[in-house]
Amino acid sequence: MDSPCEGEIYSEAFSRQQVLKRYLLPPTKQKPYACNICSKAFTRPITLKGHLRTHTKEKPYACDVCNKAFSEMSNLKKHLRIHTKEKPFSCDICNKSFSASTSLKRHLLTHTEEKPYACDICSKQFSQLESVKIHLRTHTKEKPFECDICSKAFSLQQNLKVHLRCHTKEKPFACDICYKAFSMQHSLKAHFRRHTKEKPFACDICSKAFLRGVFWRHKPFECDICSKAFSQQQNLKVHLRRHMKEKPFACDICSKAFSQKQHLKDHLRTHTKEKPFECDICSKAFSQQQNLKAHLHWHMK
Numbered sequence: 001m002d003s004p005c006e007g008e009i010y011s012e013a014f015s016r017q018q019v020l021k022r023y024l025l026p027p028t029k030q031k032p033y034a035c036n037i038c039s040k041a042f043t044r045p046i047t048l049k050g051h052l053r054t055h056t057k058e059k060p061y062a063c064d065v066c067n068k069a070f071s072e073m074s075n076l077k078k079h080l081r082i083h084t085k086e087k088p089f090s091c092d093i094c095n096k097s098f099s100a101s102t103s104l105k106r107h108l109l110t111h112t113e114e115k116p117y118a119c120d121i122c123s124k125q126f127s128q129l130e131s132v133k134i135h136l137r138t139h140t141k142e143k144p145f146e147c148d149i150c151s152k153a154f155s156l157q158q159n160l161k162v163h164l165r166c167h168t169k170e171k172p173f174a175c176d177i178c179y180k181a182f183s184m185q186h187s188l189k190a191h192f193r194r195h196t197k198e199k200p201f202a203c204d205i206c207s208k209a210f211l212r213g214v215f216w217r218h219k220p221f222e223c224d225i226c227s228k229a230f231s232q233q234q235n236l237k238v239h240l241r242r243h244m245k246e247k248p249f250a251c252d253i254c255s256k257a258f259s260q261k262q263h264l265k266d267h268l269r270t271h272t273k274e275k276p277f278e279c280d281i282c283s284k285a286f287s288q289q290q291n292l293k294a295h296l297h298w299h300m301k
Helices: 004-024 045-056 073-084 101-112 129-140 157-168 185-196 233-244 261-272 289-300
Strands: none
Touching: none
């Protein structure tokens, strides 16, 4: 006889399948109303009427908040949820909510783990056709979203939205505790940990926890002079040159010497005027990577 626990697992698995079937497998219907322009068929005449506006470019339904116009009333209703923050479509499996039923359907594919769409170039698989289209831009280098202000182009619309904030100075993500605002959500999340003292990044070797992922590597090699620790012995050797005042790498142009080869490479750009490090947000270029990092923090403030 099955245990109560086994029965619960079976019941949960069955109800999970029912949820997925309900949303992902709609009933088959006849479509007697066809568009005389593109032959696309519909179940109702009112749906065909709305579709015809995609050909005529007619948009009779306008948003009272932002004046954006739509060809169908249903699309206006969906759009209004952006302003009202309403999310009436909820996933029965994980309770995540969405403003549109199409977004819920796309989300449900993440539970099925089904990936029916594959890239023709590299065979990488995706759960959504739209994801394949976006992925293909990594191969084609296509950047269809262009900034109207500075003409910088992006492969993703979301990246363009983030970029525009460097022009508008918009900072829509505010801390609930100290009210400091940020232009990007991940910057707010990183900032919030300063209040909560949360350290989600832990070293697998010594279990030491860190606020930011960039610091979480184990560092067993410690300097005998200043106690600074390093993850690799070679980095400790390079560091020791600072204490020894050893500078084995000299510039052929001005004879200035450096303790590290990378510092010499960085220095040479002051002669060549090369600026290989470019900001993805505002396109400003820098000769040194640390200057780009400092600049990016300015955007994140």
